Amino acid sequence: MHPKFNESYPPGSEIRKRKIEQLSSSLSGQQRLIHRTTSTAERLTEASFEIAWILARGKKPFSDSEIVKDCFLASAEILFAEFDNKDAIVKQIKGLQLSDSTTMRRIENIGKDVSDQLCADVSAAPCFSIAVDESTDLTDVAQLCVWVRFPKEKSFQEEMLCLLPLVGQTRGEDILNALLAFFDKKNLSWSGLASVCTDGAPSMRGKEKGLVGLMKKREEIPNFISFHCIIHQESLVSKLRNNTFQNVMQTVVRVVNFIISRALNHRQFRQLIEDYDTEYGDLLMHSEVRWLSRGKVLERFLSLLPEICTFLDNKGKREPELEDPCWITQLAFLTDITCHLNTLNLKLQGRDKLPSNMLNAIRAFQNKITALYIPDREFIHFPKLRAVTTNDPSLQQHFSHREFVNVLEELSGEFESRFKDVNEHKEIFNFIENPFHVDVSSLTPTITLLCPTQRAAVESEMVELQTKDNFKLELRSGVGHFWSLVSEEDFPTLKPLVQKVMSFFVSTYTCESTFSTMNTIKRKQRSRLTNEHLECLTRIATTSYKYNMKKVKEMHACFRSSQH
Known part of the structure; x- marks a missing residue:
């Protein structure tokens, strides 16, 4: 309190009461103004994140955000010409932060959040499989594309795990080193790996120096099944x-x-x-x-x-x-x-x-x-x-x-x-599609490879499942629906095996389609796009995740703090 306040406004006096009311009203007004300003700034930030997300999903350049703002302003002058609050609307649009550098940072934050969500889900999944392929982009940089498939809740998720530039050669050891470095960087464990699918290149399929051969020699990588892409073979x-x-x-x-x-x-x-x-x-x-x-x-x-x-x-x-x-x-x-x-x-x-x-x-x-x-x-x-x-x-x-x-x-x-x-494991694939018409003894090779210590328990649970006639009708609703009803409590060894098999990739179609997306993004007019931004944009364009607004705003706040 100001030292002369009591002298100017004696305690208990009417003048003091009116002054306190006046100060209180002024404080409330200032607080409302600050809150309104903060809310407006937050809404503008959220809107710019959403515009950046839409542009990245559409594989558009960062600079297109400035065109979006120009379109907003031109449209507002026409659409809201007769609105009383037209000036307020235009002012809001002008406040949108949509420069190319700002949009670039927004997309970086969104890409990081999507990647973090994916890595968290992969870490929490009981198993996963990967599809791996390599291609060169417009500037002849070798890009290693890795897709991952894993169980999530009652279904399976397919996502691009990473798009890694390979500097120099593209030998099997170079591909493996890039994968190992990525898993270490993201704190991902290899323990849940079930299968690997690649094309037929020696750097991928080679028994000694190919990626698959080198992976099988690593102690931290468990036994897994490898597949040569079925579409490549057909081709x-x-x-x-x-x-x-x-x-x-x-x-x-x-x-x-x-x-x-x-x-x-x-x-x-x-x-x-x-x-x-x-x-x-x-x-x-x-x-x-x-x-x-x-x-x-x-x-x-x-x-x-x-x-x-x-x-x-x-x-x-x-x-x-x-x-x-x-x-x-x-x-x-x-x-x-x-x-x-x-x-x-x-x-x-x-x-x-x-x-x-x-x-x-x-x-x-x-x-x-x-x-x-x-x-x-x-x-x-x-x-x-x-x-x-x-x-x-x-x-x-x-x-x-x-x-x-x-x-x-x-x-x-x-x-x-x-x-x-692929034919080597056709019986287990047929079992997944219809478990009631497969001889359990024909599944021994795959069971032994994926569950070497639990073969007896798995086979016993398979026979038990085949006796449950009430489950047969559920197959009409789809294979995924059927297996979502088979609980791990009732089938503790069979359910994990099924999840592994249902996570398998037997083609690298996802990688090939991603290369098409990559080439659309990194085209002649965007040949100077960095590898980091190329991965980020390709991830956003192909993902089924949605970014977390709260987290990307926190990243934005941290960036602003670091600038001051």
Whole structure:
């Protein structure tokens, strides 16, 4: 209290009472103003975080946030022109912190929070599996993509665990060192690892110096099952190594490159097919690394074959094969079979795929080869071949059924020789899909590998589960629903085994799709994007998590404190 307050305002006097009321009212007003100012600042901060999140989810540059603010302001002047509080609205929008550097920090905070949530869930999970693949970005930096799948509550979560730049070489030991460093940095344990899925590169699959081989030698890493990506294997099978059809493909690629790789040729060809009003507006270039490329290139080429021949004649560059009846039937057959293989490939793609369903798709295709394709002399299952021979019956004289049967038999043999690692555990996959129609004794190899000390208990609980008829109806609601009802209290050894198997990746589809996202983010206009920001943006663009507003605001407050 001020020393002269009692003199100026004697205790018990009316003047003192009025002065105290005046001071109290003034204090309340100041407090309301401070609270209102604080609340406004918090709302502006929250709004800027939400805008940053939406931009990152949309794979947009940091600087687009400034455009968003400009759009807000321009729209507000029109939308709220007749509102009494238009000036207040515009003032709020102008207060939004949306510079590119601010948005960058917001996205860094969001990415860290999402990563922390994921690592906490992985640490708490009883088991997890990883899918690992490597690719180079726009600036030729090797990026190691790792996805993780683990049980969470009553379902399974698939998330990008990390996107790690590999400096220098990309040997198995380099990949392992990057993984070990990440796990140490995030305090993650390897003890719950159930399986690892990779592509077929020696740096991944090598028994001695590949990632899988080196991981199996590490003491801190438990026994795990490794898989060669089932889609990569299908893609290898679909290359059709038959010499005749390799020559057909080489001719197609040579002609396509002549037309597309030269700007003048490409423009003139597009004008030609526009004049002819064709089904397709252009050819496609072949890419070995794209799973569906071969079939799409051949389908376009066959559809535009007359126009291609006309164009080459005009250019004085005739290709005799394109007018050879035998070659045309081979092209049509190759187009049909690659289209069938593309259909199979699409069935194998996607997230949250059960291994049993993927194996069933493979087996179904093998059965189609022997039961439908090989005996088909009327081309019912080869629509392109049927179309060209119907339009020009003389082509049938040049059709060699035996030659095509040889190709199909070779293809069937390739399917038989592949997928051994996945087929080795097909019984346990079938058990997961339907536990009531599997002989428990056939599951011994997988049980021994995943639960070496609990085999007797697991097998006993499996038989016990098969006797519960009331559970059978629950399968109609889905495999995930069924196993969510099987409690760990009633099946203490079986439930952990099931969780391990259901966490398996048998394809690296998630990694491949992430590389597509990565290349969209780090494009020519953003080639200077740092590895840290690339990982952060890719994580936000692919995650199913939502950031915690309270935590990111705390990070923001800590950053501001460190600046003062």
